[in-house]
Amino acid sequence: MANRIVLNETSYHGAGAIAEIAGVAKSRGFKKAFVCSDPDLIKFNVTSKVTKVLEEAGLDYEIYSDIKPNPTIENVQTGVAAFKASGADYIIAIGGGSSMDTAKAIGIIITNPEFEDVRSLEGVAPTKNPCVPIIAVPTTAGTAAEVTINYVITDVEKKRKFVCVDTHDIPVVAVVDPEMMASMPKGLTASTGMDALTHAIEGYTTKGAWEMTDMFNLKAIEVIARSLRGAVNNYPEGREGMALGQYLTGMGFSNCGLGIVHSMAHALGAVYDTPHGVANAILLPTVMEYNAPCTGTKYKDIAIAMGVEGVENMSQDEYRKAAVDAVKxxxxxxxxxxxxxxxVKPEDVDFLTQSAMDDACKPGNPKDPSFEDIKNLYLSLM
Known part of the structure; x- marks a missing residue:
């Protein structure tokens, strides 16, 4: 079977990269932007950094901000209606995974209206048309949604998150500007950074991993490990490193899949609205311990990338423990x-477990988990 790589048509990286947006829009003949951004980014004048670029270039836009941290079916459907009414011909998604996931779902439904119920997009949906063109501008260094073919939507009624995988949803342009991330508070920087590390480690060890995705994910682990502490302290070099590291793993995991850290985290987000990065970070070391027997020598590479010294002289058990300890x-x-x-409430554990078992990320896990395995992983952290 052939391995597939899907990446952005174009991406811009570095401080001040948002200045490229006006030229990109004009060169592609775009007339009006539908700007998807969450209320906090608007409130704290982060979104305005981009809209100012549009205004100075004489480009029209309309803002849509009915977006929750874990975007819902309703957020998407309201956004579809707003896009239709706006007269826009492209989308600018400004924010973390929430804004970009909402934008992807809106863009897909506009060009594939038979999926307007949103739920039918779960898994690998048979869409026929590329979504509305998206320019993605991340403000967090975590999800890498600007370069992935994935998005996640919350079904409030059923208390579950569902993963959508679609090559038609990838943004045509990514603008990765670390200055757009400088206003992130420490807690959000930490949780989104650990989300990126989870992507890289799960992507490196998933069943779908191969040489090209390994290249992206292993380098991402190295860059994130040396950059996240500095980013949390808002050092420019830390911000720059995390902006790059999260994008690197996005190119990797989007093309090879993830594992049960994400399955279990999706369940927590759906039931408790737990921030995705926090859930991943809590779960990651415990799931790494569980998966270790099925990872060959990969934890040796992870330990080295995490900056652990003396790995070459360690036994297999020692370097596996060293990798987990470095993440902790x-x-x-x-x-x-x-x-x-x-x-977590004890009475919810069975529901959480079943949600994780049903999640689209589970099949990629290096070790095939049973219901009892996942249940015990939750219980071990309680």
């Missing part, structure tokens, strides 16, 4: 909670 230490250093005690 980074998570602790950036202030992530160590367990789920303050999040």
């Amino acid at each position: 230490k980074l998570s602790q250093d950036v202030g992530i909670p160590a367990d789920l005690k303050a999040i």
Whole structure:
């Protein structure tokens, strides 16, 4: 079977990269932007950095901000109606995964209206047409939604998140500007950064991993490990490193899949609205321990990329433990909670477990989990 790589047509990287947006829009003949951004980014004048670029270039736009941290079916459907009424011909998604996932779903439904129920987009939907052109501008260094073929929507009624995988949804242009990330508070920087690390580690160890995705994911682990602490302290070099690291793993995991850290985190987000990065960060070391017997020598590479010294002289058990310990230490250093005690209610564990078992990320896990395995992983963190 052939391995496939899907990437952006174009991406811009570096401080001040948002200045390229006006030229991109004009060169592609775009007339009016539908700007998807969440209310907090508008409130704190982050979105306005981009809209100012549009205004100075004489480009028309309309803002849509009915977007929750875990975007819902209703957010998408309201956005579809707003796009139709706006007269826009392209989308600018400004924000983290929430804004970009909402934009992707809106863009897909506009060009593939038979999926307007949203739920039918779950999994690998048989869409026929590329979505409305999207220019994606991340403000967090975590999801890498600007370069992935994935998005996640919350079904409030059923208390579950569902993953959509569609090559038609990838933004045509990504603008990765670390200055757009400088206003992120420490907690959000930490949680989104650990989300990026989870992408890289799961992507490196998933069943679908191969040489090209390994190249992206292993380098991402190295860059994130050396950059996240600095980013949390808002050092420019830390911000720049995280902007690059999260994009690197986006190119990797989008093309090889993830594992049960994400399956379990999706369940937590749907039931408790737990921030996705926080859920991933709490779960990652425990799931790494569970998966270790099915990862060959990959934890040796992870330990080296995490900056652990003396790995070459370690036994297999030692370097596997060293890799997990390095992840735990980074998570602790950036202030992530160590367990789920303050999040999970015991009576919900079976529902969470079944949700994780049904999640689209589960099949990629290097070790095939049973219901009891996932249940015990949740319980071990309570």
